Amino acid sequence: MTGRFRIEVLNAQHDREKFSCGVEALDRYLLERVTQDVRRRATACYLALETDTDRVAGYYTLAAGGVPLTDMPEDIIKRLPRYPSVPVAKLGRLAVDADFQGQRLGGALLWDAVMRTLRSEMAVFAVVVDAKNEHAEAFYRHHGFTSLGSLPKQLILSLTNLTFKG
Incomplete structure (x- = not known):
């Protein structure tokens, strides 16, 4: 990603202390738990960093x-x-710091996740997400996700006929 933000894999040098998206569970996860999940290879975490300041503007897993x-x-x-079973990539969390919301960074992070999945050498049929609330569900639906099964707010984006809206 060029311009105001760059996306990097989480590492120990990233300062996550000031990140605040307005959802306590997402803030706490980035600060307290993600490193452990990455170390255990349960997830991978990618950060959007403001180019000029290295401030964490958003993340996804x-x-x-x-x-x-x-x-x-x-x-x-x-x-x-x-x-x-059908192989999928699970988008576990996606959050944007409150100071950067409304600037389309969430869509850029989602696009990065989808593109990273498409470039993977592993066979993955789709990206799946559990939307946390109605606002998140509307965000994912706007970007082409559809309902998956009977679980409420579980959504899927097939990668075979990608119709992603940027």
Whole structure:
């Protein structure tokens, strides 16, 4: 990413103390738990850093996952082999610091996550997310995600016919 922000893999030198997105659970996760999850290889974390100051402006996490074939929407099931589970990338968390909200950084982080997934050498059919609230659900739906199975607010973006809106 060029311009005002750059996206990097989380490392120990990044100062996460001042990050505040307005959702305590997301702030606390970045400050207290993400390093442990990365060390255990349970997730990968990517930070959007303000180019001039190195301030953490946003972040997201990605992890490998699987979704039971039976939970997939019918129109998708028709196009898939009959394996019990479909490989996906789980977008675990995505947050933008309050000072940077409204500047399309969330969409840029989402785009980076999707592109990183597409470039992966592992076979991944889709990106899946559990939207935390109605606002998050509307954000993901705006970017092309659709409902997945019967779980409320669980959404999917198929990578086979990407129609991502920037």
